[in-house]
Structures are given as structure tokens and as C-alpha cells.
Amino acid sequence: MSQTAAVSAARGPVDPTRPEPGLGAYNLKLGMWVFLLSEVMFFTSLIGAYIILRFAHPEHFAAPGEVLNVPLTAANTFVLICSSVTMVKAFAAIARDDQKGLQLWLVATIILGSTFVGVQVYEYIHLFRDGFVPNAAAYTAGGGPLYGSTFYLMTGFHGLHVSIGVGCLIWVLIQAIRGRYSSSHLGGVEVMGLYWHFVDLVWIVLFTIVYLI
Amino acid sequence: MSAHATQEAPNDWDFPAFAGDHEHHEPSFIRKYIFSTDHKMIAKQFLAVSLFFLAAGGTLALMMRWQLAFPGQPMPVVDFLPSTMAPGGIILPEFYNAMVTMHGTFMIFFAIMPLLVGVFGNLLIPLQIGAGDMAFPRLNMWSFWLAVPAGLLMLASFAVEGGAAGAGWTAYAPLSADGEYTGVYLGQQLWLASLFILGFSSIAGAVNYITTVINMRAPGLTWLRLPLTVWALFITAILVLLAIPILAGALIMLLTDQTLGTTFFLPETGGEPLLWQHLFWFFGHPEVYILILPAFGIVSEVLANGARKPIFGYTAMVLAIVAIAFLGWIVWGHHMFMSGMNPVLGTTFMFSTMVIAVPSAIKVFNWLGTLWGGNIHFHVPFLHAAAFVSLFIIGGLSGIFMASTPVDIHIHDTYFIVAHLHYVLFGGSLFAIFAGITYWYPKMFGRMMNSLWNRIHFVGTFIFYNLAFFPMHGLGLEGMMRRLYDPTQYGWLAELQPWNVFITYSVFFLVGFQVIFFVNFILSMWTGREAGPNPWNANSLEWSIPSPPPHGNFQTIPVVYRGAYEYSVPGHERDFLLQNEPPDDAAKRRPEPAQRVDPSGQVKDRGGDQ
């Protein structure tokens, strides 16, 4: 991609008109990568806590599928993965200066992302009815209260990230409609994509360890 | 978009806005002083706020010391405090615990950390790498304006029902997880929320620093020519970036335990109190290095300048910082030797902790090497930096006692720990901060601080600091526990009371001397001697431009030819050599950028590549 080749790798004599070569990513993109490292650590703390608690108190955790609705969530996972694909399509569209394509694929991503959140809310409502709640005192579902506490902590914060992502996508869409992006000016779309793929990736990890194992 | 940023960058925010780039127009008052995006102004804003918290934390310390020396006696002056804190000036246990907690919290999160990272990171990174500003100036502004509400929430928690958090700055669960144990409900929640918000501020800053250092170094400023301050702040930013989210996760779990009835840390319903400690210290040990690495950088800078010598072992200094940043992640268990953690883990953490003392030792020896054979100018920043070395040695050595697990059995959670942490944080970080403030004050405000008063402040601080904190080692060895409201309740501690009285008097003098510094700091803005661009005859890029630097910092992009520590270069008539002075005809002519390139310059100046 042209924008990643921004800084040449060759080290000749110092070029007084250019900064020292960095990592080859423009500021916004580098900044997003750096920020995502921080996000990795955030989810590490939540997932780490879950793993420790689960090892310490296996009796608090029910077998996969006993409490949680695995098929529904599997479908939801598929929705989120699709939204990553549409996000890639959006970026590819603007790289060819296809404004309509960009807008369409962004709308698709927003719809898929919102669907994911919607299904999650639906799932929460049902789980609450079954007594699967974060509040230890009110917990009546299978396993024990730690199950509820950790489940809502991890999926809740992931859902929050998706929701924030949808909000940002809407903002990017507005910018796109205003014609702010072009093949030579697509940092905003690319960085949005990085975040979105990250959130998707986190979900695949969460789905695996929370629902399947 | 000007010509120098033609690297096919997809956006126009990519490269520093140099002063030469845009027409000058005076920003409005609000844009200039309040919602400023200028890194130098943001540094000053952080400076103001963190000095306020430093003073507030010091005030709490005074009150705690009064209670420790004269338990139960009414403290003069404070009898205006409400009866929930100190009726008639008599400090209550609940207020004492709140003060213990808030003193640590203020000092670590709202004073030392923002002073080192917020002030010096913001001020020095763009100036020393030759950039016009940070990579994301707007984000930088947010970093400050998130810290302010965090601080306000923390202050407000004193006023809510039940008072401020009282479970210590380490907030061990379950004491902190259920208000039933302390009588503090909302106060503890505000504490958690405040630190959570402050975390956003720190991460925003870290993203900015890392991006800026990687992408925006001036041409010729290779990694091994960076001033050690920039190295230290860069590595610190990485630690902040990776450690703060761990704390954030832990804070959320504690907050939901308090408010939503989850049970992460509450044992009755299956939670694990030790999980809090593991998460907290997994953050906490990198955090203590966040609090010292920038100090290392500042001290290196100032010592080399004072000694008029290149820093001894530049590469070793960089490697030591990097080594600390790696090892810092695998030693957290040394805070938990007595916690009931598996003793085998204790042994593992003892080994890693012992090893992490080595890079600190390397730094000390290199500082001594820097002084060796120098021509030492005892300017005020140098005095503080030299004192730093002396005091940090003590703090590092006391760390060895605690790293030995059997010895730690006796001294864990005693005043020995209090002595250690004050030797590294006050003797270390704060002395480095004094060095840094007095050194870069002229760059920030264009005027020098009054040197005589600064020297008086230095001498008083050094003496009374040691009188106050050194005896704490002894109290700890005698078995005086930390965070005690009234030590005389214990028989064997009552005998030590004269020491507590002595320490308290020393602290009163110590705090008194700080008043001198604050007054000097403020008055010198108007009365100080005009500094000129380079009052210390220093080398790094910020000294090649006016004090204070204009918006956008550099008129033209500086081109760097050497490292930052080329002092007393043989054959050069001055004993300093700016990083951007062209090698051929130093300081005579400033050729156009295009002609400045001198491929042989790098070869000639091999010293700079060290």
C-alpha cells in the first residue's frame, strides 16, 4: 500500500527535509496500533482474571452450552466476522476512489455491528430471566456467582467496544458522505478498520474461552 | 502543506507544524492558556496541577506526622476541620486512614507521575527531538483535561458521606471491596472512578509520546543520538501504555464488586482477594518504574551538563533502561511474599527481583563515571541530581533487604518499606524533579529561578529529608508497622516514640523548606534574570531556540549531527557542542538545510554515535 511506504527504508546520508525514519506508518496509523496494544493489555487483565478464577473455582462454571446459548452466539460471531469483511470492502472501495462503494460498505458494517450488539442485548435479557446475573446474591443459574460476574465483565466490555465502534463508524460514514476521503486521503477509514478488526479478533478469543471451553 | 512533508502521507496531520510553516496569529486567551494544544502550555498546566497536589499531599503528611508524634492531641491550626475528620483538631482514626490513602494516591498518581510524565514528557519530547509539537496535539489537550476531573473527583471524595477512601493506596480487597469493613462507601467508589479516568489521561499521553518519538525525530537524530531523557520518557510511555490498562481492569472489577454485587474479590461468594493483589502489583511494579525512569533521564542530562562531560556509557544507560522495562514485568510478586502466595513463587520472585537491582546498579556506576574526570559546575540542578544519586543508592540498597524473602518476613509492611519507598520516590524521583524544574525553568518561562534561594531550599531539603526518613529504617527493623494511627497502643512501639517525635519535627522543617521553593518558583516568573536561549551551555536541541520557544518551536527543521552529550570536545573552543551545530564551521554560518548535509559529518563525529 502506498501509504505504508511513506518512509523509505534506505539509509543514505541525512535528508534535512525529512524526519528520521520511524516505523513506516503515518502518525494516525501508528497511534492506533499503539493504542490497540493498550487495549490488548486491558482485555488481558479481564481475561486473565477470568482464567485465574476459573482455575481456582471450577465448580462456579457450568459446562459449555448448559447456561449460555451457544448456537445463537455462534451465529452472532459469524455476523461480526462478516462485518470485518465489509469493513475491508469499504477500505478497498476508497482505495479505488469509489465513493459510493465506501458508503455502501460502511452502512453494511454499521448494520452488522448493530445487529451484533442487538443480539447480545437479547441474549442478556434471556440470561437475566434465567437468573444468570452479575449480582452474586441474586445468582440462581448453573455454576456459581463467579460465572455471572466474569461473563458480564468480559462480554460487557467487549460489547461496549463494539458500540463505540459503531458510533465511530457512523462518524466515518458522515465524513464519507461529505466526501472527505479519497484514495490519497484514507487514513481515517484505514484506522477505523484497524480498530474494528481488533474488536472482532477479541470477540473470537472471548467466544472461544467463554462459550466453547 | 509545506514542502518538507512530501512523504506521500495520506493526511496532513503527519509531520510537525514548524513555526516557519504557518502565518502567525495570536490565539485567543482560552485557546492559549486553557484549551491549548501547544505541548509547552500543556506541560505548564500539568506543572501547576501537580504542584498543587504535591502541596496537598504534603499537607496530609504533616497532619499524619502530628498524629504519629502526638497521638490524640489536638493539632493546632486544623481545628476548623469538620467533626467527622478532626473534632477540635484531634485526628480521628477514620480520617487518619483516609489521609494515609490519599497521601499515597496524591503523591503517586497526581504529583510524581504527572510531574515526570505529564510535565517533562510534554515539555521535552518535542523540544528535544526537534519537532514542532506532539503527533496529536488535540489528544494531548484531552490528556490534560481528563486529568483535571480525575483530580477533582479525588478531592471531592473527602467531602462525601463516610469520607475519602481508607484502604490504602494499594486498596487491598476485601477491605476496599465492601464498605461494611471501613464505613467508606462512596469515597472508595470515587477513588476507583477517579483513577479510572486518570488512566485515560495517561494512555492518551502515552500514545502521543510513543508516536511522536518514533515518527517525528529531526533528521539525523538517530535512536542512539537521543537524549537519555527522551529514551527514558519513551520507555516510560510504553510502560504506561501497557500497565495502566491492567489497573483499569482491576479498578472496574473492584468497582462492580462495590456497586453491582459482583464477587471478583469477595471470598464469601467465591472471589479471590489475592487476585486483586496480583493485578494491582502486575500494574504496580511497572508503575514504580514509571515513577523513576524519567528521573533517571533527567539526572543523566543534568549530571553530564554539570560535569561538562559526555555521559559515561551512553549505550549501557539505554540498555539498562530497556532491561528494567522488561524485567519490571516479572517481579511483581515481591510485594506479596507474605500474602499467602505459594512459597515457591516467592522464591522465583526473589530471584527476578535480585536481578532487577543490577540495571539500577549499572546506572549508578555510570553516573559516577560521568562525574569522574569532570569539571563540575555546581549549579542548582546539578546539586539536586547529585543528591539524587546519593539517595537513590540508599533506596536501591534497601530494596535488596526486602528482596531477600526471609529478611522480608521481618520488615514487610513495616516502616522499613516506608523508608525504602521514600528514598526512591522522594530522594529519587522528587529530587530529580527539582533538578528538572530548576534546569528547564528558564526554557519554560524565559527566566532563571533565584539561585540563592534555590540553594537554601536544596540544603534544607537534603538535610531534613534525611533526618526525616533515614530513621524510618530503624523503626521498621524494630517492627513498627505501616499505616498505624497510634503506635503507642503497642507496647514495644511506645518505647520508640521519641523517634517518631524526632521524625515529625524533621518533617515540619522539611515542609517548611518547600515553601521557599514554591515562593521562588512563582516570584521568579517576574523577577528572575532573563535566561537567553542556552543558560546552561547545554547541547540538546531545545537550547538552540529562544526561551521560551515560540509556538511551533523551531524556525527551520533542525538537522542533528551528533549525540546530546558532546561536552568538552577536544579541539573545540567551547566546552559544549549543540546537537544541530554543523560540524564544519561550528556556529559561524547557518547554511540552508539542503547544503547542511555533510555525509562525512557522521564519520568525523564518531563520538556522537556512541
Added chain:
Amino acid sequence: MNWLLEPSVSTFGPEIDRLYYIILVITGIVFFITQFLLVYFLIKYRKREGRTAAYTHGSTRAEILWTAVPFVVVLMLALISKPVWDEIKDPALFPEDAYEVTVVARQFEWEAQYAGSNGEFDADDSFTVLNRLHVPVNQPVIVHLESADVIHSFFVPRFRLKQDALPGRSIPMWFEVTEPGEYELGCAELCGLGHYRMDGLVIVHTEEEFEAWKAERLAAAGGGVTGTERAQAMTGEESR
């Protein structure tokens, strides 16, 4: 300010003290060398007209030396610390013939629970004592440390013994005292408002004394007194 530790009275105390003094000597030497060099350099190389500072960027040999030597020293310290730590804290190495009691910490007191005459903790004549831990001299004692609320820390400076009490867990620790007497016990972990007055005593009896004391207690406990009354009686007699 006293660098010497008050003599310890437990069997492993002297080993901790020995490590402490070894570290004190080593760090003391480092302390004096580095502080001396610092002051010496500051005086010797102070600014002088006509002096120019040496122009040197360091010495790889020096770097290697002052990396390797501290590394070896701290590693050695860790190595000599390990066996002492294991002896004190590793449950697998606890002494065999130990006398066992349970201590429950709670805001803000210590409750020692003794087994009845049949060796069971829930026997009819098992009994509890508040803020006083009676143990025999010259015999290993294993204390099962528990907490009823928050984290406390059982700290007897003269034994060189400290262990946190965790709610939800029973943590074993052991000690053997070599001199009869009364030794103060404190709480070392901030545990709330009364942290500062959570003191107690460990009372170390000679073997005969201890047996006599225990017999008396067992008799009192077995004599149909209810648990609460018993506790109250003990508190009245035993507390400060």
C-alpha cells in the same frame, strides 16, 4: 537508629538475622564505596579555571565489570536466602511433631482456637482465647491462620515471623520458641479503623506450665459452660 536487631527467640530467627547482617555488610560496603566516590569526585573535579573535563564516552570493560559483579553478588544473596525461606514457609518442610492451634483474625482481635482433649477442634472441651496465644517452649507450633473478614497480618517481631491471614483460606505457619516469656503480637496489614490497636500476646510457657494451663482450660471448657460465656469469661480474664 539501631542497625542491630533485637535478639530473636525463635529457632529460625537467628538464620534470618544472619542473612540480614550479611546483606547489611554487603550493602554497607557498597554504600560507603559509592557515597565516598561521589563525594570524592565532587570535590576533586569541582570547577577550576583552566581545567577541561576528560572527553570519554565510557569503557566497555568497566561496564562488563560492574554488570557482572553486582549480578553475581545478588544471585549469591538469593541463593543463600532460598533455604531459609523454604524452611520457614514451605509446608512440606514443616516440623513433624508440632503442637497445632488455629488463629482466626478479625476486626480487630485475634482468636486462638485450641483442640479439646481428644485432639479435635470441635470437641466439647475445645476452647478459644482472645488476643492471647499460649504455646509451649522448645516445641514446634503450627498455627493455622484464618481470617473472618479482611486481610490481617500476624506479626511477632521477636519471632521474625509474619504471615497474612486471608479470608476464605487457612494458611499454615510454624515457629518454635526457645525462651519462655510474653511476646507482643501485632497486625501488620491495614485492616480498618482498629488496625492500630489489634495487639495481642504470645505467651510461651515451659512445658509443665503449658500442660497445667491447658488442663485447667479443658476442664473449664468441658464443665458445661456455653461457647459465648466461655469466650466472655476468657475475654474478661485475658484481655488487656
